[in-house]
Amino acid sequence: MKRMNKMTRQFEGYSFIGLWIIGFMAFSLGPLLFSLIISFFKWSLLDKPVFIGLKNYIDMFKLDPLFWKSLKVTFTYAVVSVPLGLIVSLLLAILLNLKLKGMGIFRTLFYLPSVITGVAAAVLWMWVLQPDFGILNYFLSFLGIQGPDWLGDPNWALTSLIMMSVWGSGGGIVIFLAGLQNIPQLLYDVSSIDGATKFRQFRAITIPMITPSIFFNLIMGVIGAFRTFTQGYVMTNGGPLNSTYFYALYIYNKAFQDLQMGYAAALSWILFIIIAVLTLLVFKTSSSWVYYETERKG
């Protein structure tokens, strides 16, 4: 066997990843760096960018109440919807893990919402939440409760969107389900011989064994929550009274409604930093609560 020329081998290697690298640079890294640069400029998209240093970033913190408002809305949404989504999808996954007849149908039903695209789901929920003849208030009326004007009342609008996010947690259910099915039956058998209750088994076996799935769903959930856009854009347009003015919607409006591209880019970088820091925090703490079975062997 002839030894291949070093150059040729390198070329072969690069040619395999080359196409991807070009795509990455042109469509991801390039725009990314461009947005970082433009965040130090004042730019309306139609005229010449004017360098204004850190002014975009300073104004954000000092002058812009909507920046704080949209941050608050987004944080509130994330803080409530992510844990709630995790708990509900875990509980549902446990139910769907039971060995019952026709379980396939239930699993499909609960996963179905995740198949529906954002805008369609948003429109569907607008009807569900309609105050006068929406199905939710119709059911509530049987209990003698006069349901609120869900999306029209500033006190309820964000809550409504959080409810909706929980409905769409089918993706998380699937991952939990896979995690649950990977837990060896042996562990449950052994512990029940030792007299462990169902609850004890859940706490001491199920939870630790699926922490990798929780970890994954947590990270994806946090990232997803901070990028929420469609609901605010389609269902409420940020209202009523800015109560659902998500950060991503604010970025969009600054860029394409007010034509402040530089400012919108600066807002995006702040969002990027927030998501990066939160993800890092979750990663840092993960060693203390995420349990990988394989690690014990090492």
Add this chain to the structure above:
Amino acid sequence: MSVIVVLTASACSGAQTADTSGNTDASNNSPATDAPKTDPEDAPVTIRFATWDTASSLETYKAVVDGFQAKYPNIKVQVESVPDSYEQKIFTSLAAGNAPDVFLWWNYPQLVARGAVEPLDSYIQSGEIDPDQYYPEIFNASKVNGVLYSIPNIPTTRAIFYNKTLFDKAGVPYPKDDWTYDDFLSAAQKLTGDGVYGFVTEAKNTYTLQQFVWTNGGKFISEDGKTVDGIMNSPQTAEALQWYADLVNKYKVSPSPSASTTMGGGTEMFKTGKVAMFESGLWPLNDYRKMSNFSFGTAMMPRKNGKLVGILHTSGFVVSKTSKHKDAAFKFAQYMGSKEGQTNFVKLGFGLPEMPAIAQDLKTAEDPYFRPFLEMIKYATVTPSYYATPEWSKIDEKLVYAMEATILGKMTAQEALNNAVKEINTTLQVGK
């Protein structure tokens, strides 16, 4: 790393070249410089035209474009329909330097402030545009600070649609041309009940609100676009907003904002008989006419103390600064906005004639549905707020908040507008 530098550099320089070429054109101010050889009859060119209309109306465009090409065989026109995110698409294409040569637009100050569209005054001087053939209110809406930037396209006023069946049932007389706010309110109150609302308000539509504010003697912003304090929060403006909000909260003749949104807004609610009156542009008229067993009429807006100011929705054909064939582009814009071109669009029923000659030919005033809309043109005497400043979208955001807060009954109109004025001053400094 080098790839990236090149990318960003080219993106910046792209914007720069677009800008400098724009400047040269402005200083020459002669549309013929780009095609120095001659007029477009000799050199065959292709121009691009963008519209926000959906593909379904492309047939009408085709008919009009065919008429244009019969007249100017050497100018080929490529029609692009962009029904979704139209404005964003135009912005980005302007930034990238590949904007359509001619496109439909409405918010001229936004583009004029950034030098993106061609001024057309020279064509008035050269006699190619005759301002006298248009309704003056409509022609003036194509100007920014006295300079013409577009050839008007089918405009519409706003007027009242009312459901005759529901009026008969409630024993309410049909609206007359000179009906008043009091007539309007008492009609709305009598019509409300049994799942029917007398009227429907829009919680976020400050554009629509303007006509009530103007009729009441108020305004949102000074004419030079620099002042809102004492204008947006003046007693007249506050009174108008309060009255509009009271239709929901006090008189309860209009559904809550979110309830009407889900029911599809006025247009849909009117169709399904859930609302007896609503005010709108001409747009839904065609649909209503096609419905069988649907008896409705249109009426002028009500007056307050004998005063009435209406509002126009206008748009027009603009020529992009970056167009390489400005003369051909202008010829096309002019044709689209001419009597020949416009007659086809008016026949479609989506707008009013922009010149009396078309109205006469088509006997628009004799059509009972069209007549109130046509009448309203001469009441459109005040310039809409967005003409005052290219920053209007930022100001409007605060105004929308005030309007919403008042309609939701969280604040009085006066408090809400005072707040808005306070916030507008800081918001305009952000990122400047």
